[in-house]
Amino acid sequence: MAFKVLLVVGAVLVAGVAYMLSRPMNPAVSEPWKVRTVGSLYGITFLAGVLGEKLGLGTQMNITRYFFDRLLVFTSSTVDPQLVQREDTLFDSIAVRIYRPTKAKTSSPRAGMVFYHGGGWVLGSVASHDPVAAHFAVEANMVVVSVEYRMAPEFPYPVPLDDCVTATKYFIQHAAKFNVDPNRVAIGGDSAGGNLAAAVSLKLRDTGFRPMPKAQVLIYPVLQLLDFNTPSYFRAFKYQSDNSVMGMIVGYYLGAPKKHHASIANNLHISPELRKRYAPYLKTEVLPDGFVLPDYKPTDVNLQWDKTVPKDLGLTATDIYVSPLLADDLKNLPEAFVLTVGSDALRDEGVMFAYRLKEAGVKATWVDIPDTFHGCICATGGLLGTKSGRRANEAIVKLLKENV
Known part of the structure; x- marks a missing residue:
């Protein structure tokens, strides 16, 4: 051995x-x-x-x-343990870690945040993002709850989302127990966690839950599984050999057998009918100047799909709680803060989502950090800590302090 x-x-x-x-x-x-x-x-x-x-x-x-x-x-940067109190507990059987700042004690109810870690729905944990959650709690002076949602491939969609919804509802409903104002609770996450945050917002709205989260903080989020050939994907592929990792994690999240992962990676999991149905929601015209490279060619809506892939897979990939960008109705959602990064394949869908939210009458703030990378909020400490990662975290803390 x-x-x-x-x-x-x-x-x-x-x-x-x-x-x-x-x-x-x-x-x-x-x-x-x-x-x-x-x-x-x-x-x-x-x-x-x-x-x-x-x-x-x-x-x-x-x-x-x-x-x-x-x-x-x-x-990641470490947080002085004397500045934050951690507690591992369960919210309706869902494991969570609660972070309470200790440096600014107050008898008045604080703001709160429910955080969903990234990792493509298959990786990451409360432990992996412990420094990030602790940093938000201390610097924004708020109670942060990090959710240990179950992950694919053992637990594909909708289990991770259902866990996040359950934990979020519990925290808001029992906010007084944690000295938190239930009307000042944000939800957020990075990458797949950002996807879950946007989906939780939709799910809570659609089920009539009250009070709704005050804000959704989407950190380089995954917002659609329809098309892996947006201009930012195209740009990213110039610096990586293929999209096999995306095919794998999306396949696992959707519950697809491994034999279909390559088709997902190559954009062959969606029928022409579905492409035509949702193409208007992926408008490249809303992207800023310079985002679309001169040699970019959009996906042909008539592209034939791999017919060995079950049609249900495409339907799940375009479900609004899997791909929030594809929701027909984005009205009455929490105020959104969308952070994108320049070298990220997911950048464009973040821009498109902020644009569509504004069209729907939802206040949305888009912040782009052009010189950093996907995963930057976890690259802030030690020899490999980046200044751009620290700037991203500072931008998030500023948004939380000023708007929640």
């Missing part, structure tokens, strides 16, 4: 160094060597999972999760 472990570690290190040195980098990114290193380490966690499973050390996903969680904690 020890030899197998050493073999995995050695192979991963060699492959990781080779990948890091050969990986192309978006020239707009500041501190490129730090970003290159962090990005390569993310890739190595997936490689470790593949190799570990082949050597019988566990499942690919569990091994990847082990390294992924520790990587995020390693690259």
